[in-house]
Amino acid sequence: MTSPAASTLPSLSSALADIVARTRPAIVSVHSHRSRASGFVWKSGLIVTADEALADEGEVSIRFSDGTERAAQIAGRDHTTDIALLRVDTSTGAPISLSSANPDLGALSVVVAAEQGVATAALGMVSLVGGRWRSMRGGEIDARIELDTRLRRHHEGGLVLNASGEAIGMAVHGVRRILVIPGATIERVATRLETHGRIARGYLGLGLQPVELDDGIGAMVMSVDRAGPAAAAGVQQGDIIVGWNNEKLSGVRSLLRSLGPDSVGSIVDIAIRRASEPVQIKLTIGERAET
Structure with missing residues (x-):
């Protein structure tokens, strides 16, 4: 058999x-x-x-x-x-x-x-x-x-x-x-x-550094591209980004990952701490230049 x-x-x-x-x-x-x-x-x-x-x-x-x-x-x-x-x-x-x-x-x-x-x-x-x-x-x-x-x-x-x-x-x-x-x-x-x-990839025109805050994590603005969309929206060196589209920031990496192809041209609400004072900014995401 x-x-x-x-x-x-x-x-x-x-x-x-x-x-x-x-x-x-x-x-x-x-x-x-x-x-x-x-x-x-x-x-x-x-x-x-x-x-x-x-x-x-x-x-x-x-x-x-x-x-x-x-x-x-x-x-x-x-x-x-x-x-x-x-x-x-x-x-x-x-x-x-x-x-x-x-x-x-x-x-x-x-x-x-x-x-x-x-x-x-x-x-x-x-x-x-x-x-x-x-x-x-x-x-x-x-x-x-x-x-x-x-x-x-x-x-x-x-x-x-x-x-x-x-x-x-x-x-x-x-x-x-x-x-x-x-x-x-x-x-x-x-x-x-x-x-x-x-x-296409989204572009803010910011150099960011993660920082620990008493109530979570922020992204400190270390540099600003003067010709970039963040500068045009009023973001300044020394600002700390604490929120993104009405949600608490979970980290710099998650912020950068949100800058995908579909993000170009979209408007985001950014919550910032500037000299310990809260600031709200609307920013139109630009397109990263080809390198």
Whole structure:
């Protein structure tokens, strides 16, 4: 009598191999100055890769699964969500369709990446699924997804597939864990990068330092950009910000994280202590200049 495992395991193995084979034409190697990573064909002429794995300067080249290598140009990059977009002739690659669905906790996943243009694959398990969150750099990520798998540095930027073969996101290194940048986040950020070349970020024109107060935490204004929106609103050096939009300030980091793309042009109410006196200021958030 044949055991269930004798038929189940070969079927699972064949299914996984088929998923990887169908994904290979979309996977590429990204070579930049002293840096190697993986990426995938998002649209015709456009490659998505992990921003952190992309060098800050120098030429960028793409190696496709058929061995073809072509020069690429950076179309845009967003450090806060770890997404970079490259322009290159993708005629030898195949665009991949990204799913906005989040995986189930405990579900199997496959990371398909590339090493010198040769496809690689790693099997893992979804170890955490959570809601929308902000990265340490202030980027808005649509879901917190972590994988229990191994990810080599060269494989960062590879595609994460679910057991049905759907591409659910991009694999990147987090702090002591492997994260998935979800498909919904990639679509949102990459679309803006394709159109504008960058992601707008809010700008106050202030240098801030956290300070402890008797009744909580404040942000002391250490410097003011004379041409910035805070100066125009009347914020002065030495002021202490204690409130933001009628809520008590919880810290400088939380304030900076609120300066996302959607904050540009919005008006905020800022509660300030100036020489121990309360001051209320309305400020229109500006757009941070590209650096």
